[in-house]
Amino acid sequence: MSTPTQSMRRVIVSADHVAAVASADTPAPEAGEVLVQSMLLGVCGTDTHAQHGRHPFIALPYAPGHEVLGRVVQARDGHSGLQPGQRVVVEPTLPCWNCKQCLCGRQNLCENLRFFGCGHDQGGMADYFTVPANRLHPVPDDLSDDQAVLIEPLSTPVHAVRLAEPLAGKAVAVLGGGTIGLMVLAAALHQGAKRVVVTDVLDSKRQRARDLGAYAAVDAARPDVVAAVREEQGESADVVFDCVAIQSTVIAAVDMTLKGGTVVVVGVPAGDISMPLPIIQDQQVRIQGSATYLPEDYQDSIALIRAGKVRPEDFITARYPLERVAEAFDASSSGQHIKVVVTVNE
Secondary structure (H helix, E strand, O other): OOOOOOOOEEEEOHHHHOOEEEEEEEEEEEEEEEEEEEEEEEEOOOHHHHHHOOOOOOOOOOOOOOEEEEEEEEHHOOOOOOOOOOOOEEOEEEEOOOOOHHHOOOOOOOOOOEEEOOOOOOOEEEEEEEEEEHHEEOOOOOOHHHHHHHHHHHHHHHHHHHOOOOOOOOOEEEOOOOOOHHHHHHHHOOOOEEEEEEEEEEOOOOOHHHHOOOOEEEEEOOOOOHHHHHHHHOOOOOEEEEEEOOOOHHHHHHHHHHHEEEEEEEOOOOOOOOOOOOHHHHHHOOOOOOOOHHHHHHHHHHHHHHHOOOOOHHHHEEEEEEHHHHHHHHHHHHHOEEEEEEOOOO
C-alpha cells in the first residue's frame, strides 16, 4: 500500500463517450468516511451502457467503477473498525438512511439513492477514493483478489434469486449468458432449481453456460426461442430471469412463463418497453423488478465464492492495467468476454 500523493489518476468517461485517465486531486475522507486505495475492478455492463449513452440514469461525463476491490488507507476518526491495509469491497449504494425504504431495511430502494461509480462524484477507477465506512465489506483472508472482485457483481444475481425463492424443484430460464446471466445460473442451481435453460445469441456463451451447469442452452436469435426453451424444460418456466431487458426478451419471458409464472427483470432497460398486459393479467404472470442488493446478498455471495460455486477462472476473461482503460471498455462492449477487469494498484 503506497502513501497517497496530492494528485492521482482517475478515469472519466467524457461527453464524447471516451473512457480515459485524467489527473485529479486525491480525496480526503470526511467524518465517517474511509480513504481506500483501489486494487482491482470489474468493468460492468452498466459502465459500458453509460459510456454509449444507453443507461437511463447515468449522464455523461461520469467517474466509473463500482465493482471495486481496494485496501484501507485511512479511516476518519478511527471509528469504522477497519484497519489500514485491510482488503475491502464496496457496496456502492449510497442511501440517505432516513426515508421510508431505508427505515424498513430496503436501502437499495432508498428514495434519495445515490450510487458510487454511477453518476456519483467519485468512482473506483482511480488510485484512491473515499466512501462512507458502512459501504465497505471486509474481504475474508481466504479469498484471493480475483475471487473478491466478483463479490459485488454476484450480489445482484443473488438478490434477484432471493426475490424469486423458493426455486427448489422449479423450472428456470435465464435470458442472457453474460456475467449476470451466468451468475444467476450459479445462484439458481445453488438454490436447487431442477432444470435451468439459458439463452444467448453467441454460441461461445451458450457453451459456457452448459459448462457451468445449465441443463440446456438455446440460441436467443431463433424465431421459435420460446418453444425451444419449453421443449428443453418439458413444461413452462416457473421463473424467467431476464438479464437483457429489451423488448424481445421481455415478450419471450412472459410467453415462457404462461401460465402463472414469474418474470424477474434483472437487466437494466435502456428505455420504456411494451408489455402484453391483457395476457399478464389473464394468465396471472408476476413481473418482478430486481434492484441491486442488500448486505445479506454480499454475505451469501462470499459464501458461494468460497464454496467454489462461482470461480474466477470461469468468469474473468480479460485483464487490463488502468492506463489501458479504453481498451478494457472496448473489450467489455465487444460481447466476446464475460468479465473484464482493470488492475490499478495490485
